[in-house]
Amino acid sequence: MSSSPSDAELTLRAQAGEAPALGLLLARHQAGMRAVALSLLGHVPDVDDVLQDAALVALRRIGDVRDPGAAGAWLRMVVRNGCRARLRTTPVLPIADEATLPSGGPTPDQVIESGALRDWVWHAMGELSPPLRMALTLRHFSGLTSYEQIAAACEVPVGTVRSRLSQARAKLAEALLATAGLAHDDAARRTAASRQEAVETLAAASRGAFAEVVHDRWAPHAELIAGQGRRGGRDFAIQGMEGDLEAGVRQRVADVVAAGDLAIWEMDLLNPADDPEHCPPSVVWIMTLERGRVHRLRLIHP
Numbered sequence: 001m002s003s004s005p006s007d008a009e010l011t012l013r014a015q016a017g018e019a020p021a022l023g024l025l026l027a028r029h030q031a032g033m034r035a036v037a038l039s040l041l042g043h044v045p046d047v048d049d050v051l052q053d054a055a056l057v058a059l060r061r062i063g064d065v066r067d068p069g070a071a072g073a074w075l076r077m078v079v080r081n082g083c084r085a086r087l088r089t090t091p092v093l094p095i096a097d098e099a100t101l102p103s104g105g106p107t108p109d110q111v112i113e114s115g116a117l118r119d120w121v122w123h124a125m126g127e128l129s130p131p132l133r134m135a136l137t138l139r140h141f142s143g144l145t146s147y148e149q150i151a152a153a154c155e156v157p158v159g160t161v162r163s164r165l166s167q168a169r170a171k172l173a174e175a176l177l178a179t180a181g182l183a184h185d186d187a188a189r190r191t192a193a194s195r196q197e198a199v200e201t202l203a204a205a206s207r208g209a210f211a212e213v214v215h216d217r218w219a220p221h222a223e224l225i226a227g228q229g230r231r232g233g234r235d236f237a238i239q240g241m242e243g244d245l246e247a248g249v250r251q252r253v254a255d256v257v258a259a260g261d262l263a264i265w266e267m268d269l270l271n272p273a274d275d276p277e278h279c280p281p282s283v284v285w286i287m288t289l290e291r292g293r294v295h296r297l298r299l300i301h302p
Contacts, residue, residue: 011068019120022062023176026055029072033079040083045166050082052169055176056140057082059121122190124175126260130288132168133262139165141257142264143302144284153286153300155225194258198265198285202251210241218294225298237297248272249279263287 005013005021007028013021033054037047057078065074125133134154138144144153151158197217204213214222214234224237244251248271255266265285271278280301288296 006069007071008068011062011065011071014062015065015068022058025071026058026075029075032072033075036076036079037083040080041086046083046086049166049169050079050086052173053082054078055173056169059176119188120176122259124172124178127175127178128168128171130261132164132171133259134286134288135161135164136168136172137257137259137262137264138286142284143255143266143282144300149300149302153284153298155298191256191258194263194265195253195256198253198256198267202253202267205241205245206250211238214238219290222294223296225296227299227301244279247278248275251283254282261289263289 005024007025010021010025010028014025030051033051034047037050041047041050054075058075061078065071067074125136128136131154135150138150138153144150147158147161150161154161154164156164201210201213201217204210214237218234218237220234222234222237223231224233224240225231226236226240230236250270251267252270253265254268257264263285264287267283267285269279269281269283282302284300284302286298286300287294
């Protein structure tokens with residue numbers, strides 16, 4: 001184009017799934033967004049965190065912008081709300097609660113699960129190191145959102161979680177810009193395949209074939225880390241599942257996230273009627289994979 005596209009055009013192109021258009025829109029308004037953050041927070045490290053969170057909000061919620069020509073004001077509103085949230089409370093507010101947005105457009109989940117934007121985000125996530133990708137995925141795309149839960153899942157101090165999230169957001173912003181024009185894998189297909197594997201795993205367990213699944217889909221040296229730091233290998237996992245089934249406990253797939261060598265299965269736990277407190281109401285399977293097979297499984301009860 002002979003002239004720079006307008007905000008309205010960039011917004012419409014981003015809503016249609018054109019990843020570079022959103023990158024240009026964010027770059028164009030970065031100075032204004034930073035000015036808002038500085039005016040509310042001052043010159044503190046939180047400014048960069050708020051701006052990085054705002055970029056992630058934009059990725060998920062660009063479809064909610066009803067006036068494409070006012071995208072700049074919308075981005076500054078997201079930053080303003082993020083700053084106010086930090087001033088009210090110490091913890092970082094999860095992405096889903098960052099801003100009160102107009103209704104009528106696609107939901108955030110519909111945006112992140114649609115087309116090129118979704119694939120672009122997950123492609124960029126794949127550029128992060130495993131520890132950073134784990135922390136960011138848990139924080140923004142799973143049910144384990146608190147620093148304490150993430151620290152337990154990663155077996156690191158809370159301070160390390162904060163540091164990893166800060167690094168991950170900064171590197172994700174760089175990766176998004178670097179990968180905007182590339183072809184991206186189909187993230188929805190990968191997640192659907194992981195969900196199907198979760199369903200098949202539970203079905204096999206119900207018919208007494210969990211051991212077969214473990215030997216087929218888990219690496220020989222796979223490790224399971226359960227509650228209270230209990231550790232073991234494949235036999236430990238088989239014994240645990242069989243023990244739950246004998247006690248009448250069943251699992252049901254609630255949500256799945258799959259990103260490269262990381263898969264997160266969120267399960268509802270269904271206790272028997274005569275022992276409703278046997279297990280907590282849910283469990284999260286956090287799996288790291290090697291060549292598609294489970295290398296390490298961490299079980300977390302949110």
